[in-house]
Amino acid sequence: MSDFLAEGDHVIGVDIGGTKLMAVVYDHSFEAKGRSKRKSKSKKGEPTEERLTKTIQEALEGAGVERVRGIGVGSPGPLNPKTGVIIDTPNLAWKNFPLAKYLEKAFNVPVVVDNDVNVGTYGEYRFGEIRDCESVLGVFPGTGIGAGIIIDRKVFYGFSGAAGEFGHMTLEVDGPYCGCGKRGCLEALASRVAIAAESAALAARGDAPNLLATCGTDLAKIRSGALAEAIKAGDTMVEGVVRKAAYYVGIATGNAINMLSPEAVVLGGGLVEAMPKLYLEEIKRGISDHAMPFLRKKVRIVTAKLGDDAVVLGAAHMIAERVGDS
Amino acid sequence: MSDFLAEGDHVIGVDIGGTKLMAVVYDHSFEAKGRSKRKSKSKKGEPTEERLTKTIQEALEGAGVERVRGIGVGSPGPLNPKTGVIIDTPNLAWKNFPLAKYLEKAFNVPVVVDNDVNVGTYGEYRFGEIRDCESVLGVFPGTGIGAGIIIDRKVFYGFSGAAGEFGHMTLEVDGPYCGCGKRGCLEALASRVAIAAESAALAARGDAPNLLATCGTDLAKIRSGALAEAIKAGDTMVEGVVRKAAYYVGIATGNAINMLSPEAVVLGGGLVEAMPKLYLEEIKRGISDHAMPFLRKKVRIVTAKLGDDAVVLGAAHMIAERVGDS
Numbered sequence: 001m002s003d004f005l006a007e008g009d010h011v012i013g014v015d016i017g018g019t020k021l022m023a024v025v026y027d028h029s030f031e032a033k034g035r036s037k038r039k040s041k042s043k044k045g046e047p048t049e050e051r052l053t054k055t056i057q058e059a060l061e062g063a064g065v066e067r068v069r070g071i072g073v074g075s076p077g078p079l080n081p082k083t084g085v086i087i088d089t090p091n092l093a094w095k096n097f098p099l100a101k102y103l104e105k106a107f108n109v110p111v112v113v114d115n116d117v118n119v120g121t122y123g124e125y126r127f128g129e130i131r132d133c134e135s136v137l138g139v140f141p142g143t144g145i146g147a148g149i150i151i152d153r154k155v156f157y158g159f160s161g162a163a164g165e166f167g168h169m170t171l172e173v174d175g176p177y178c179g180c181g182k183r184g185c186l187e188a189l190a191s192r193v194a195i196a197a198e199s200a201a202l203a204a205r206g207d208a209p210n211l212l213a214t215c216g217t218d219l220a221k222i223r224s225g226a227l228a229e230a231i232k233a234g235d236t237m238v239e240g241v242v243r244k245a246a247y248y249v250g251i252a253t254g255n256a257i258n259m260l261s262p263e264a265v266v267l268g269g270g271l272v273e274a275m276p277k278l279y280l281e282e283i284k285r286g287i288s289d290h291a292m293p294f295l296r297k298k299v300r301i302v303t304a305k306l307g308d309d310a311v312v313l314g315a316a317h318m319i320a321e322r323v324g325d326s
Numbered sequence: 327m328s329d330f331l332a333e334g335d336h337v338i339g340v341d342i343g344g345t346k347l348m349a350v351v352y353d354h355s356f357e358a359k360g361r362s363k364r365k366s367k368s369k370k371g372e373p374t375e376e377r378l379t380k381t382i383q384e385a386l387e388g389a390g391v392e393r394v395r396g397i398g399v400g401s402p403g404p405l406n407p408k409t410g411v412i413i414d415t416p417n418l419a420w421k422n423f424p425l426a427k428y429l430e431k432a433f434n435v436p437v438v439v440d441n442d443v444n445v446g447t448y449g450e451y452r453f454g455e456i457r458d459c460e461s462v463l464g465v466f467p468g469t470g471i472g473a474g475i476i477i478d479r480k481v482f483y484g485f486s487g488a489a490g491e492f493g494h495m496t497l498e499v500d501g502p503y504c505g506c507g508k509r510g511c512l513e514a515l516a517s518r519v520a521i522a523a524e525s526a527a528l529a530a531r532g533d534a535p536n537l538l539a540t541c542g543t544d545l546a547k548i549r550s551g552a553l554a555e556a557i558k559a560g561d562t563m564v565e566g567v568v569r570k571a572a573y574y575v576g577i578a579t580g581n582a583i584n585m586l587s588p589e590a591v592v593l594g595g596g597l598v599e600a601m602p603k604l605y606l607e608e609i610k611r612g613i614s615d616h617a618m619p620f621l622r623k624k625v626r627i628v629t630a631k632l633g634d635d636a637v638v639l640g641a642a643h644m645i646a647e648r649v650g651d652s
Binding site for chain 1: 483485584587
């Protein structure tokens, strides 16, 4: 049950991903009433915003609903959550695109837009087992390593609006180069790309025969599922690489616990979903080795439960709060 | 002018240090009306709490004030700011000592007790050039490396009450051993003790002749002032050691900016006071190299201005807010 919406009210949650767009219509108790999905990029060069409008329209038709109270959107950033302007998303070819205004005009309802990691963390927070907590750190290792921070039951933005740049925490001075231009960032040490690079080198040297057989040495093919399978098939050195990366995520999480002292940590993303046991083990070990005992001892460490629905649910909750009556 | 106290009201700020106790009586506009100081430890074994009571009593007499609205205290931790219980201070021989209750009983007024770094940060925040900021990170490198966090104009405590364990951020996996038991903490890399150890090794090898002449190779004698003098006298390798340590503080500050995105950073403590130019240079370089451009570009970096009065002023402001009418 929502505390914000009345019976008969509906809201829409939207997830703009690098590969897919998804829109879900929710009723006042956040039950899904209609959903629609399509690839983010069209082969004919149709602009993403038009594809997005169609996706939302389809979800509305699926739900048999004509009007909603508002639309919540999780999008890759950087973006400005106050204005709903997408500053830059190389993947979707948006540059300073006023997404909130665009959708407000198209559907004539209020729209909130926020960073996908914030929104996903918020979804896991509001609809998961940690909903009673006051402060939460969400950690999502994948192609990048994102984090969302909840303080006092709200997403924490900081002065710039972009707090939570967890992936660019320096953990190794003069370490490997990162996409951001600096060196030794957590992302450069422990993202899926970093894991894929080290694993591909193993494969090239003949030390990861199962991975070599399924993916060759192309980083683009070495996805989370393929890594999990190679480990299962006996590539022990690949397991070592993934464990080391997960441990680094644990060190960074420990550092964040030392600074923020959250009540709970929720771990999600492709790598955690593909190898939950391994990730949980190593991240807990990293926290245990690097967070101060007094700060870590009561922290709840949980894995994400909503899968692909975290962002749409989080976004729907955000807009429900914004437009709701209570 | 205080927004909290009426004319004629007074409060007391207390600073409990490892070496000295200080109490200052402030009027409603935080003008100091009486102050008293003594060493924390008595030669005759007089308990610290009794020495503290005397110090406060003397400050009251000096001010010619009989009654105050309340007492604010900054103390070394760990402590519980909610209950005012000092959990453990090896230096002062307090263990689970209910300091707030003790002083409430002795002076029959409300008392707040908080961590000295939190209180010092709060003092610099409320009475310094960054008082208009909404969020502040205070960084104080010294024997340890403490930090205070201000979010939404209030000290941020986190779930455990002990957020801000900046000194134990891991920056070098398998790095030097830290007093906390783990390895590669900022404190183990960059505190005054770490600097003193590396500088003493230089002195022992004949590479820091000025430091050797003034301090020998005893870490206890290599204080911030002595380091500054040795550098001034031409010990270039000591300068290298201090610059490296300050740069590490900058890396850690950059990491904290990435997570928290504060509006301002205030740098204080013995090392910064002794070598403000060098510290500011290296910390800014560390931030520039390790914080994300979007988050760091508007952050104000300032040095602490209140010196020894930061804790008493911060504590006085805290209790004024607690007991005040607005």
